[in-house]
Amino acid sequence: MDDLDFSGLTDDQIIELAVGLAREAMRRNPALQAAFAQALLDERERVEAAARGARRARREAAHALEQQTHRAAAAIAREQRRQRVQTTLAAYLVRLAELIEKPASDLTLVWKPKDYGRGPGPRLQVNQGTTGAEVLWHLLDFVEMDQRLYTSPGLHARQAQLLPWCRETAAAVHALGIDRTIVIKGIET
Known part of the structure; x- marks a missing residue:
């Protein structure tokens, strides 16, 4: 029926x-x-x-x-934040390249919020090449907790010039709210 x-x-x-x-x-x-x-x-x-x-x-x-709209908005916000971090830290890397007279494309900036190699706390490192965070030798190794800067032998004479850059870059990282290891490769800037 x-x-x-x-x-x-x-x-x-x-x-x-x-x-x-x-x-x-x-x-x-x-x-x-x-x-x-x-x-x-x-x-x-x-x-x-x-x-x-x-x-x-x-x-x-x-x-x-x-929920889909919320996830999309969150993804957009994350991408905007990632781009802001990338752009800001790439600008610091370019400034450093000018200070040490090396091409920015040959440098990699690494921020580690926790590292115990030369003391506890955050570390800012700059490495030669595009190897990222896993290297044994650094051009610059700034231990934020005690404001100590370790450099490669060729940059040792420029420590006084490089220390303010390290402090300013570390302050920028904190201002950006970065709480994880981040790697900025100069070749990508």
Whole structure:
């Protein structure tokens, strides 16, 4: 009976049909009247359940869309922050390259929030090449906790000139809120 097509009927005609069916069921016998009443209740429950399900599905879809929007906004904010950090620290690396008269593309700046090599605490290191943070030899190795700067032999005479750059760069890292190891390769600037 689900394949009956009532699409050609108007709303008023559907109501008249339902009332007519109810009257016919009451006229025939009490058992049919009870079955008709139960069928109406069952259909009403089915329609209400479908409506509740549709409302729940709309709420869940709206919630999923809201979460997706939030994740997208967070991803945009992370990317903007990453670009701001990259741009700022790349500018410091370029300034250092000018100070030590080396091409910026040959340098790598590394910030380590925790390092115990020459004392605990944050370290700012500049390395030759693009090897990143895992090297044994550094052009500059600034231990922020005691404001001590270790340099390669060729830069030892420039320590007084390089120490302010190290302090300023470390302050910029803190201002940017960097709390993890970060590597800025001059070749990528």
